Amino acid sequence: MKEKEQKFKQVLSLFIIFVLTFIMTCGCSTEEKKEKVKLNGSPFAILEEEEEEVKAKLYYWDLEHKKIKDESKIMHTILKKEVPKEIYKKSPISWDGKGHLVIPSYAQVSQEYQGNVEKVEIPLQERIIWGKDVKLVSKEKDKYILVFTENSKDKEIELVIPPHFFKGNDGKEYSVGETGTVAGIIKKGDEVFILYSCFIPGAGEIYAKLFIAKYDLKAEKIEWGEVEIPENAELSPALPPLPDNTTSIEKSFFIPTLTVPAEVDIDSMKLKPINNIIEYQKKYASETLKSAMPVNIEILGSYEDILFVGIQMVKPTEPPELYVFALKDGQMMGLLRRTEKGIELVDQENKVVETYDIPRSSSFGGERDIIFPNTSGTNSMME
Numbered sequence: 001m002k003e004k005e006q007k008f009k010q011v012l013s014l015f016i017i018f019v020l021t022f023i024m025t026c027g028c029s030t031e032e033k034k035e036k037v038k039l040n041g042s043p044f045a046i047l048e049e050e051e052e053e054v055k056a057k058l059y060y061w062d063l064e065h066k067k068i069k070d071e072s073k074i075m076h077t078i079l080k081k082e083v084p085k086e087i088y089k090k091s092p093i094s095w096d097g098k099g100h101l102v103i104p105s106y107a108q109v110s111q112e113y114q115g116n117v118e119k120v121e122i123p124l125q126e127r128i129i130w131g132k133d134v135k136l137v138s139k140e141k142d143k144y145i146l147v148f149t150e151n152s153k154d155k156e157i158e159l160v161i162p163p164h165f166f167k168g169n170d171g172k173e174y175s176v177g178e179t180g181t182v183a184g185i186i187k188k189g190d191e192v193f194i195l196y197s198c199f200i201p202g203a204g205e206i207y208a209k210l211f212i213a214k215y216d217l218k219a220e221k222i223e224w225g226e227v228e229i230p231e232n233a234e235l236s237p238a239l240p241p242l243p244d245n246t247t248s249i250e251k252s253f254f255i256p257t258l259t260v261p262a263e264v265d266i267d268s269m270k271l272k273p274i275n276n277i278i279e280y281q282k283k284y285a286s287e288t289l290k291s292a293m294p295v296n297i298e299i300l301g302s303y304e305d306i307l308f309v310g311i312q313m314v315k316p317t318e319p320p321e322l323y324v325f326a327l328k329d330g331q332m333m334g335l336l337r338r339t340e341k342g343i344e345l346v347d348q349e350n351k352v353v354e355t356y357d358i359p360r361s362s363s364f365g366g367e368r369d370i371i372f373p374n375t376s377g378t379n380s381m382m383e
Helices: 004-039 084-089 277-283 288-290
Strands: 041-049 051-062 066-077 102-106 107-109 117-120 128-130 134-140 142-149 153-160 165-167 173-176 179-188 193-200 206-216 221-227 247-248 253-255 262-265 270-273 297-305 306-313 321-328 331-338 343-346 354-356
Touching: 041 107, 066 102, 066 288, 066 343, 102 107, 107 270, 128 179, 142 193, 179 206, 179 247, 179 253, 193 253, 247 297, 253 297, 277 321, 277 331, 288 306
Parallel strands: 102 117
Antiparallel strands: 041 051, 051 066, 066 107, 128 134, 134 142, 142 153, 165 173, 179 193, 193 206, 206 221, 247 253, 253 262, 262 270, 297 306, 306 321, 321 331, 331 343, 343 354
């Protein structure tokens, strides 16, 4: 009898161990799958117009499975009587695609949207520039308040950025503060990187320079460095890098040029044009090359390690279409085409694999109604 009881206990013990192992293994596997799905879903918002308001509705673009998921959530609403139509594009000002959302004070956040929401005045408040995990508040000339999160709490540091002088092509001395503006800001660990774009009049032309002010939070010290710009990079004051048209991934800024977006690599201090996008345009968006008017390849934002760039196709008698390329390390991970009637997802063979009935509101016929995450932004209406 005792022998049977002992065998039963042994079998029971083995069974319990098996069950626990199975649960733990399945649990980890499930979490890994959840994380994978989460990382594959890149959020974006569509502006939906109603009679009295404009709503920003949340969607997810699954790049791996080439599908779009409707979250049935409204991020925020703007009442038309509160603000003129041309200012809609300022909302959100900064959005990490997760919880952190910076919106104008006139926008109403939906109860469905849970996260860290920051409201600011436009354009009455002092000029603020948002970046990845940091923001820079302008106070006086060369004086700022640096705001970032440390140990789950907001921390503020008074920052004086010393003037930096350089020699122009004409041999004259110029300063970054007089010839340039802040184009973006990144915080990485104990270092903050502030990108300045400068345009200097030359002999019959205006040439560009890029500088980075690196602030060491521990040493409380600022170092200046100049970014090496290749000769073929078409930086122009006609399309200057500004917080509203740049973005960042890890330790790189992504800025516009007259031809293709370019990466400012902080480690190498070099500017690298993303030339792959030209080949992608020829292969997947050749129609845009026949656009009714010249179009720029725009930076729309970034999420995790994905860069979103857009190419518009302007038609003579129809609303423009927008081709959105999702790039990872310069390689195309997905293509979304925004048309008047809906959204089409295109595969690597240039075939439409999914179509979604998400019509564009009539008042957005000539304006963009699709918003991608971008932590870079400013509350200033004019730079």
